[in-house]
Amino acid sequence: MNAIRFLWAAYVATWLIHGLYIGSVARRYSRLRQRTKELRK
Amino acid sequence: MKRAFPILAVLTALLLTYSTYQALVVAPTERTMGDVQRIFYYHVPSAWTAFLLFVVNLVASVIYLTRKSAKADAVALVSAEVGVVFCTVVLVTGPIWARPVWGIWWTWDLRLTLTLVLWLIYVSYLVLRRFSDSSQTPKLAAVLAIFGALDVPLVYFSIWFFRTQHPQPVIGGGGSLDPRMLHVLLINWLAFSCLAFVVCCWRYRLELLHREVEEMESLEALRGVTQ
Numbered sequence: 188m189n190a191i192r193f194l195w196a197a198y199v200a201t202w203l204i205h206g207l208y209i210g211s212v213a214r215r216y217s218r219l220r221q222r223t224k225e226l227r228k
Numbered sequence: 229m230k231r232a233f234p235i236l237a238v239l240t241a242l243l244l245t246y247s248t249y250q251a252l253v254v255a256p257t258e259r260t261m262g263d264v265q266r267i268f269y270y271h272v273p274s275a276w277t278a279f280l281l282f283v284v285n286l287v288a289s290v291i292y293l294t295r296k297s298a299k300a301d302a303v304a305l306v307s308a309e310v311g312v313v314f315c316t317v318v319l320v321t322g323p324i325w326a327r328p329v330w331g332i333w334w335t336w337d338l339r340l341t342l343t344l345v346l347w348l349i350y351v352s353y354l355v356l357r358r359f360s361d362s363s364q365t366p367k368l369a370a371v372l373a374i375f376g377a378l379d380v381p382l383v384y385f386s387i388w389f390f391r392t393q394h395p396q397p398v399i400g401g402g403g404s405l406d407p408r409m410l411h412v413l414l415i416n417w418l419a420f421s422c423l424a425f426v427v428c429c430w431r432y433r434l435e436l437l438h439r440e441v442e443e444m445e446s447l448e449a450l451r452g453v454t455q
Contacts, residue, residue, distance in 0.1 A: 190264035190328055197267040197324040198252075201274070201317050205423070208313045212431055219437045226444045 233429060240422040247412075247419035255412040267325040268409075273417040274317040275343075277424045279380050281311030282350065286377035289370035301366045302435045304373060305357055308350050310428050314420070315347045330393065339394035342383045349376040 251269035258265035288304035291297055322340065323333040334340065353372050357365060387394050405413070 190262050193264050193324055193328045194252075194266055197270060197321040198248075200320045200324065201270045204313060204317050204320065208310075209427065212427070212434055216430070216434045216437070219434065219441055222441050223437065223444070226441065226448060 233426075236422075236429075237426050240419070240426045243419045243422055247416045250412045250415050254408075256406060256408055258409075261329055264325065264328050267321055269412055269416045271318060271321045271325060272413060273420040274314045274321065276417055277420045278311045278314035278318060279384065280421065281307045281314060281424060281428075282346070282377055282380050285311060285350075285373050286380075289373035289377075292366060292370045298439075301370070302432060302439070304370065306428050306431045306435055308353050308357075308373065310424055310431060312347065312350045312354060313427075314424065315343070315350065318343060319347055335393050337393040338386045338390050339383065339392050342379060342386055346376070346379045346383055349379060 247269075251266055255266060255269065257263060284307040285304050288300045288307060291300035292304060322343075326335075327333050349372070353369055353376060356372065357369050360368070362368075386392060
């Protein structure tokens with residue numbers, strides 16, 4: 188039972204790290220798209 | 229490439245779902261460690277993907293130093309950033325696996341210490357790129373990347389040549405792995421490599437957009453000065 192907790196902890200940590208990074212790329216991307224639109228006006 | 233990107237992203241998501249199912253359900257349970265050994269299917273492919281990205285960073289840095297290619301510089305930055313993300317996964321999942329198996333979270337073993345040093349080198353590379361405004365920054369970063377890449381073979385071969393707490397290599401080096409486990413491991417590596425490729429493509433587009441915005445902003449500022 189204890190081993191399963193460690194397995195899930197590793198699984199959650201892996202996807203949390205990737206999710207946070209992908210989220211930060213998405214945020215930066217939409218912010219820059221917005222800025223490009225403003226500059227082109 | 230722009231049109232193929234959503235298809236590639238969906239295929240990667242499907243492959244990741246399949247590889248997770250393989251790792252958690254299909255792969256046989258290891259006799260001594262039990263289910264916790266399944267961390268292996270995230271830990272090892274993440275390490276291999278990080279090494280691959282650091283090698284891409286090295287090649288792009290060398291191309292930048294020899295040809296002054298802005299695209300190579302962008303590829304170097306992107307591969308280092310995504311490589312650090314995968315290396316972070318390795319450094320987080322390793323201790324989570326070590327705690328139930330070794331009874332400790334961390335030990336200053338050669339493999340573990342060199343991996344931490346590798347992570348620190350590439351984090352300092354990213355800090356340099358983020359906070360230095362000098363025109364020499366890409367050149368300095370490329371040189372740092374070449375020194376950083378020297379640590380990759382040291383990390384990889386440390387368990388071949390030195391007696392360490394870390395297990396021996398699963399492929400080559402006298403290690404043996406159940407063929408069913410090897411199959412699941414390779415599927416997971418393929419899935420993580422596809423994820424890295426998709427994220428790198430997206431991050432590369434972001435980098436080009438960032439450079440375009442910077443150029444437009446400096447032109448705007450120049451126009452403001454001349455008016």
